[in-house]
Every structure is written in C-alpha cells, then in structure tokens.
Amino acid sequence: MKVYYDQDTNLDAVKDKTIAVIGYGSQGRAQALNMKDSGLNVIVGLRPNGASWEKAKADGHTVMTIEEAAEKADVIHILIPDEVQADVYNKQIKQYLTEGKTLGFSHGYNIHYGYIVPPEGVNVIMVAPKSPGAMVRKTYEEGFGVPGLVCVEKDETGDALDIALGMAKAEGLTRAGVIKTTFREETETDLFGEQAVLCGGVTELIKAGFETLVEAGYAPEMAYFETCNELKLIVDLIYQKGLAGMWHDVSNTAEYGGISRRERVVNEESRKAMKEILKEIQDGRFAREWALENISGRPHLNAMRRLENEHLLETTGKKLRKMCGLEKD
Numbered sequence: 161m162k163v164y165y166d167q168d169t170n171l172d173a174v175k176d177k178t179i180a181v182i183g184y185g186s187q188g189r190a191q192a193l194n195m196k197d198s199g200l201n202v203i204v205g206l207r208p209n210g211a212s213w214e215k216a217k218a219d220g221h222t223v224m225t226i227e228e229a230a231e232k233a234d235v236i237h238i239l240i241p242d243e244v245q246a247d248v249y250n251k252q253i254k255q256y257l258t259e260g261k262t263l264g265f266s267h268g269y270n271i272h273y274g275y276i277v278p279p280e281g282v283n284v285i286m287v288a289p290k291s292p293g294a295m296v297r298k299t300y301e302e303g304f305g306v307p308g309l310v311c312v313e314k315d316e317t318g319d320a321l322d323i324a325l326g327m328a329k330a331e332g333l334t335r336a337g338v339i340k341t342t343f344r345e346e347t348e349t350d351l352f353g354e355q356a357v358l359c360g361g362v363t364e365l366i367k368a369g370f371e372t373l374v375e376a377g378y379a380p381e382m383a384y385f386e387t388c389n390e391l392k393l394i395v396d397l398i399y400q401k402g403l404a405g406m407w408h409d410v411s412n413t414a415e416y417g418g419i420s421r422r423e424r425v426v427n428e429e430s431r432k433a434m435k436e437i438l439k440e441i442q443d444g445r446f447a448r449e450w451a452l453e454n455i456s457g458r459p460h461l462n463a464m465r466r467l468e469n470e471h472l473l474e475t476t477g478k479k480l481r482k483m484c485g486l487e488k489d
C-alpha cells in the first residue's frame with residue numbers, strides 16, 4: 161500500500177477552498193483547529209443551542225448553523241456521531257450539495273452501509289485519523305501527528321484525492337503517514353478494531369484480570385496497577401518498538417510466562433469469536449442492530465454504561481492515581 165508523507169503532499173487543492181467542519185466534538189475540534197492553524201479557511205457548522213457553539217467560538221472559529229456552513233462551503237466535512245449523520249445530512253446538508261462540492265467524513269459507516277447517498281456531481285472523500293481526537297490535536301501541537309487514512313468514493317472534479325491529502329496534510333496526518341484505502345475497508349476494519357481489540361477486547365481483558373486478582377484477595381490498588389496502569393506502559397513499548405521490541409525489554413520471566421500462557425487466555429474459541437464479529441460487520445448485522453438500538457432510544461447502551469461505570473476500575477483508577485501521586489487534581 162502507498163503511504164503518503166508530508167513531502168509527497170501539498171495544500172494546493174484546499175488552500176483556496178472554504179472547509180466546513182460539521183460538529184465540534186472529539187474529531188471536529190481537533191481537525192478544525194489543526195486545519196485552521198495550517199492556514200486553511202475553516203468554518204464550523206453546529207446546532208445553535210448545543211454545548212459546542214460557545215466552545216468553537218472561544219477557540220476563535222467562525223461558527224454558524226449547519227445549513228449556513230453547508231451553503232457557504234466548498235468542502236463539507238461531517239464530524240458528528242455516526243448514528244445521527246444520516247438525519248442531519250438529509251434535513252440540513254443535502255440541499256446545499258451543489259455540483260463540484262466535496263462531502264467528507266472521518267469514518268465510512270454511513271456511505272458504506274448506504275445510510276447516506278450523495279447526489280451526482282459531488283466528490284465523496286474520507287480523511288480519517290487513526291486516533292482519538294485529543295491525540296490528533298496534541299501531536300499536531302507537538303509538531304508531529306497521528307497516522308491516518310484517506311479514501312475517494314467519488315471523484316467528480318478530478319482532484320478529490322488531492323483535496324483529501326491536502327486536508328490530511330493540514331491536520332498533521334501526513335507527518336506520521338497516510339494510507340489510501342476504501343470506504344469499505346476503513347469501515348470494516350475500524351468497527352472490528354474497536355469491537356474485538358481496542359475498546360471491547362482490551363477492556364474485557366483488563367476487567368477479567370482485575371476481578372481475578374481482587375476475587376483472589378489482592379488489594380484493588382494492586383490489581384489496578386498490574387492490569388491497567390502497567391498495560392499503558394507495555395502498549396507504549398509495543399507502539400515504540402513493536403512486539404519483538406517489547407519482549408526484548410521486559411524480563412525473561414515475563415517473556416517466558418507470557419508467551420507460554422497467552423493462548424490459554426486468547427485461544428481458538430476467542431479467535432473464532434473474532435471471526436464471527438467481523439462477519440456481522442461485513443454482512444451488515446451490526447449496522448442494523450446499532451440502527452435499531454438508536455431508533456429505540458439506546459436502552460442497551462444506557463444499561464451498559466451504568467454497569468460499566470459502577471465497575472471497580474472506574475472508581476479505583478483516578479482515586480488510586482491521585483493517592484500514588486500519579487495524577488494531580
């Protein structure tokens with residue numbers, strides 16, 4: 161796969177365009193500030209009575225309603241939650257998508273599953289940082305960036321890829337490296353990652369390890385240190401040096417014990433479950449389930465949030481870090 165870096169990219173295709181960032185949350189704030197600091201003409205489209213309006217104004221942005229921003233912009237970059245994008249698009253954006261404009265996303269979900277169907281004559285691109293928004297901003301301010309993906313679903317003007325790469329450059333992503341892929345690949349791999357590995361898999365592993373130690377009589381603080389706090393340090397090591405580098409840096413005891421026992425934790429059954437999770441993403445079962453959950457007011461998500469927040473890890477983490485001087489007020 162081709163990786164695009166700073167030296168391969170320029171801002172020519174975007175420097176004279178007005179870019180509307182719709183939404184000012186995790187991604188919206190980070191991407192709007194980075195593009196603005198890179199000299200692009202950014203406007204922010206929000207709902208007037210929402211929490212983001214004042215936040216975006218305080219950050220120095222030109223803020224307006226979603227309709228006004230969509231009408232004024234050459235590029236409309238939708239950075240609101242996936243589950244509300246189709247409704248907002250159909251009611252507040254679609255009518256301003258005139259020929260030659262560009263519609264942008266940071267996740268392929270609504271285009272891939274067909275919840276948003278843009279009109280003819282409009283570019284459809286993706287600029288997707290592979291990182292939470294806060295790190296998109298932090299690394300940019302530190303002079304570097306996070307890696308990202310770009311996609312071109314439709315190129316009506318002949319420069320859709322240049323527009324996507326220009327936005328990626330202005331967001332700092334090409335400092336780390338940007339890969340060109342497709343809406344299908346980004347959607348399916350992103351959903352799989354957040355379900356089976358990053359958010360779902362890892363939190364279940366942490367909770368299972370934490371509960372095993374606490375139920376065996378060890379102090380929650382000890383269990384937290386071992387299964388959560390140190391996990392970050394090990395993952396940092398993997399991020400910097402790869403799996404081999406991490407095994408090199410930990411003790412021989414950890415290396416022997418870890419490699420000889422890990423398949424009793426993540427085993428054939430877990431791998432089979434991962435394959436099933438991916439199949440549900442690929443055949444649309446997850447998307448339909450998530451759509452139904454939202455139509456019915458998110459009863460399951462609300463219940464899961466309550467249970468998750470009552471978990472020992474939520475109360476022990478911050479309190480413990482403060483007790484140990486690892487976290488200031």
Ligand SMILES: NC(=O)C1=CN([C@@H]2O[C@H](COP(=O)(O)OP(=O)(O)OC[C@H]3O[C@@H](n4cnc5c(N)ncnc54)[C@H](OP(=O)(O)O)[C@@H]3O)[C@@H](O)[C@H]2O)C=CC1
Nearest residue numbers: 183184185186187210211212239240241244266267292293
């Ligand atoms: N979170 C992440 O780290 C990543 C997210 N993405 C993708 O980026 C996109 C944005 O995600 P993310 O930044 O997490 O989203 P957030 O949940 O952080 O978005 C919050 C923003 O959306 C606005 N908003 C919420 N609901 C509505 C609505 N019904 N009408 C108008 N505005 C609304 C909020 O405005 P208000 O203040 O008025 O409520 C706020 O400005 C998604 O496609 C996501 O998949 C991609 C990579 C990483």
Ligand SMILES: CC(=O)[C@](C)(O)C(=O)O
Nearest residue numbers: 289290291292350354358
């Ligand atoms: C940070 C990221 O890309 C995630 C976890 O997939 C998301 O928040 O959507």
